[in-house]
Amino acid sequence: MTNPILVEVTRNLTVESLHRGAVAVVDGDGKTLFALGDVTSPAYTRSSLKPIQALPLVESGAADAFGLSEAELALACASHSGEMMHTAPVQAWLTRLGLSESDLACGPQTPRYEPAAVALAAAGERPCRLHNNCSGKHAGFLTLAKHLGVPTQGYQRLDHPVQQAVLAAVERLSGETNLAWGIDGCAAPNFALPLTAFARALAQLAAGKTAGGMRLVKAMMAHPELVGGTGRFCTRAMQAMEGRAAVKVGAEGVYAAMLPGTGLGVAIKIDDGAVRGAEVAVAVVLEKLGVLAAEKGLATHPILNTAGESVGEVRPSQELRAITIG
């Protein structure tokens, strides 16, 4: 099937580009409240899966055994911008585990927050693995490996007990098995799920069906700046919603949302992988679900040129604006 146009990108008065995609909203009982587009074909969940990838860390008792703070749990679910507020606590966490940056399997990555990248270069330093947007997730994996008493080396491999625990959590919450998988940008396995199954898994956390899940949702909502970073959409959206939902972007146009008030899970995939499209789409869905005020202006993003002028916008399509949920 051809997915509907969810988002359009304008320049002056003309639509320049568009983003097709699909949306699923599922409740804590697994009931699909809303579906638009193809919600049955498997789509990689990418970093939107992080709250579920962090679940074994909490459910196993590892988080408590190592005294993880709420901020550290938020970092375990983060795709951070490599700012000092992210890298310093991940480094301290690794030190507490008796480990160091070199134990992270993710590669070095230039901080997404440009002033952090400039500061690094100005100090004559190079980005390291701590700056990788996934370093908190990997610190969580290492914590689980320590707790399970298994070798930390190779923790990113699918056959390692840490990733097997993650896979078991994904399968249990989504109700899917025989998942397609691939290697993510950070070298850890990632799994593909139909959007309804992914939303179902997210709803399990949002509806409190897993004790550990709600702890992660609350940690994310309590530390929006750690889950993303300065100016990032996840951060701005969670700040705007003030504890009404946790949201998590994924590469290639994926977005996840968990609404503890109603126990709903939301999963979005933009066909072409554009994050800008997923941001607008999730904002509209959160507005429709009554947890994000339209006045916050997060559903339409201005496009600025290098001279600072607003020359167009990324905005919801007519079809997306017209949806009703539930």
Next chain:
Amino acid sequence: MTNPILVEVTRNLTVESLHRGAVAVVDGDGKTLFALGDVTSPAYTRSSLKPIQALPLVESGAADAFGLSEAELALACASHSGEMMHTAPVQAWLTRLGLSESDLACGPQTPRYEPAAVALAAAGERPCRLHNNCSGKHAGFLTLAKHLGVPTQGYQRLDHPVQQAVLAAVERLSGETNLAWGIDGCAAPNFALPLTAFARALAQLAAGKTAGGMRLVKAMMAHPELVGGTGRFCTRAMQAMEGRAAVKVGAEGVYAAMLPGTGLGVAIKIDDGAVRGAEVAVAVVLEKLGVLAAEKGLATHPILNTAGESVGEVRPSQELRAITIG
């Protein structure tokens, strides 16, 4: 109409994202040799228009009056990476005009070539307007303003004689009038054209129907590294084709190609604006047209993760692989 899928993005064994788009190939007589997808709706031409935006610079006599080198003509058609090999000659060019960086209307932009950005930061310097990928185009505009004897100030406004000359060239070569327009990333006007009309305009240059046009095509092919930069697709493609075609990327998934051997123009637009999609699509079209050897491997791009592993690829769809042209 819904455009066909031209490009797919895989991760391990699964397609993760896809790019729809349209392609037009037109000859020097204005005959459409090949069309796939919607080639009749106007699409912004973005930086793929630069060879045509530079045409008045040559046709007016300004380029000769100011003794522009072939390298400077290539820079006038460039979206460069802000490397020293780009910024130094643009600065020297401005100095020769009796102007400076502050006369450029484009805003400052961080060099796209990361080592150049790191070197700037390490030196405690900030990106300036010379680093803007369009600074060569703007130096060309300023040269034309000087030659026309009109104020350089405001040269980027649509009603300025420089932009009116550009618009006249676009209309003359494309055969279209009443063009939709918007402000480009560099603050200059940009125009929307149906893909067939854009390809027709490009073919006018490639077929030698305008004396100035062939000079620009040759300048681009003679200086691939100035038109893009280290590692850039335009640069690699023109190096691989060794004078058989000039190519030019545009923001939001646009690609232009000009083939002097056959006098053909090629115009591509990816619906969602993804440059990676346009790169793969133009490579396939150039292969089909016999000017790019498949062995160069430019039609499929590996996706590397932060650990340096190849985890997927950007590749032509079955439909794109199956096209025949002419």
